[in-house]
Amino acid sequence: MDVPCAVCKAPSRFGQLMIPGKNSCPSAEWTLEYSGYLMSERNHPAHLRAMYICVDREMQSVGGSHGPSTSRGVIRFVESRCSWGGGGLPCGPYVDGYELTCAVCTQ
Numbered sequence: 001m002d003v004p005c006a007v008c009k010a011p012s013r014f015g016q017l018m019i020p021g022k023n024s025c026p027s028a029e030w031t032l033e034y035s036g037y038l039m040s041e042r043n044h045p046a047h048l049r050a051m052y053i054c055v056d057r058e059m060q061s062v063g064g065s066h067g068p069s070t071s072r073g074v075i076r077f078v079e080s081r082c083s084w085g086g087g088g089l090p091c092g093p094y095v096d097g098y099e100l101t102c103a104v105c106t107q
Contacts, residue, residue, distance in 0.1 A: 013106035025105035054102035
């Protein structure tokens with residue numbers, strides 16, 4: 001899906017933190033700006049570089065942007081891959097194949 005661009009600006013705050021795999025801030029010293037889902041441009045052989053972003057759970061897509069296209073970048077939900085023996089996220093708190101949440105916090 002294509003998403004409209006938005007920038008979160010908190011002029012009175014000096015620090016910003018994006019926390020993947022969580023939906024809350026690390027302590028009361030931080031303010032939760034929004035929580036949502038971890039997303040990234042899809043990974044394919046022609047374009048391996050990807051950046052992870054936290055997208056608000058109330059996101060809206062651009063009308064008519066669903067469906068196949070080779071002329072634009074597409075972001076997708078990041079799914080967890082857990083492993084009991086290492087090499088992935090721990091399976092206790094994470095469920096294999098579920099979308100990962102995230103939080104954006106300021107201080």
